[in-house]
Amino acid sequence: MTKSRSPIRSNVGLKAVMAVTGILLMLFLIAHMLGNLKIFTGETAFDHYGHWLRDVGTPLLPSTWFLWIQRIALLVAVLGHIAAATVLALRARAARPVRYAHRKPVRGSYAARTMRWGGVIILLFVIYHILDLTTGHLNPQGDSSNPYGNVVADFAPERWYVTLFYTLAIVALGFHLRHGAFSAFRSLGQQTPRGERRARAAALVFAVALCAGYLAVPFAVLTGLVA
Numbered sequence: 233m234t235k236s237r238s239p240i241r242s243n244v245g246l247k248a249v250m251a252v253t254g255i256l257l258m259l260f261l262i263a264h265m266l267g268n269l270k271i272f273t274g275e276t277a278f279d280h281y282g283h284w285l286r287d288v289g290t291p292l293l294p295s296t297w298f299l300w301i302q303r304i305a306l307l308v309a310v311l312g313h314i315a316a317a318t319v320l321a322l323r324a325r326a327a328r329p330v331r332y333a334h335r336k337p338v339r340g341s342y343a344a345r346t347m348r349w350g351g352v353i354i355l356l357f358v359i360y361h362i363l364d365l366t367t368g369h370l371n372p373q374g375d376s377s378n379p380y381g382n383v384v385a386d387f388a389p390e391r392w393y394v395t396l397f398y399t400l401a402i403v404a405l406g407f408h409l410r411h412g413a414f415s416a417f418r419s420l421g422q423q424t425p426r427g428e429r430r431a432r433a434a435a436l437v438f439a440v441a442l443c444a445g446y447l448a449v450p451f452a453v454l455t456g457l458v459a
């Protein structure tokens with residue numbers, strides 16, 4: 233059999249797919265977190281922002297086109313990220329046909345060891361979240377013209393379990409991002425122990441800042457700061 237030169241046949245190619253799709257998803261996460269924080273500027277401003285999201289790109293593009301392009305790009309990125317991760321994991325397993333009799337705990341950070349389950353939790357969360365705050369099916373208000381009201385109804389104190397679920401998912405996202413950002417910063421920075429320490433610290437700051445930004449919204453509603 234002749235060797236294929238397709239980049240996705242090689243692990244390096246697949247890791248590049250992980251990196252490019254991961255960076256795209258991170259950019260979305262930063263933009264979405266900043267957008268969510270607009271809730272602190274009041275109901276009118278937040279609802280205006282929600283409507284503006286549908287008109288991004290106009291008049292160059294018809295209304296909602298950019299939104300749909302973004303949705304398709306995100307979906308392709310998520311599917312590519314999962315597919316590349318799955319193939320890499322299967323190859324790693326195939327490279328060691330006989331499992332270790334005494335499987336020693338694998339060293340590495342907690343984040344590195346939980347990437348797979350963290351990813352599954354995040355995926356389930358995103359499906360729930362879209363049915364909750366985008367389509368409104370699982371939201372107590374579910375009024376697409378009033379995203380502020382949907383968020384306030386969602387995280388009302390009596391629905392504390394929704395805030396708990398969001399918190400768990402966002403913490404899982406934080407661990408996942410810490411590892412992803414560390415890999416990216418390490419590749420971009422100096423390949424020395426010092427460079428690695430810096431990359432680790434920068435990834436931690438990034439993940440904590442993102443988690444805090446996301447968690448600020450449900451906790452502001454839970455505590456009555458946003459009502």
Ligand code: HEM
Nearest residue numbers: 268282303358361362365366379383398405446447449450
């Ligand atoms: C507590 C934190 C969060 C809040 C308050 C929040 C809020 C919202 C709201 C209000 C919308 C609907 C926007 C609209 O249609 O007007 C939305 C959509 C969305 N959110 Fe979040 N979000 C949070 C966390 C997250 C996280 C952690 C992720 C990803 C892991 C995420 C991914 C999405 C996606 C993919 C959409 C659909 C965007 C679209 O319509 O194409 N969100 N979010």
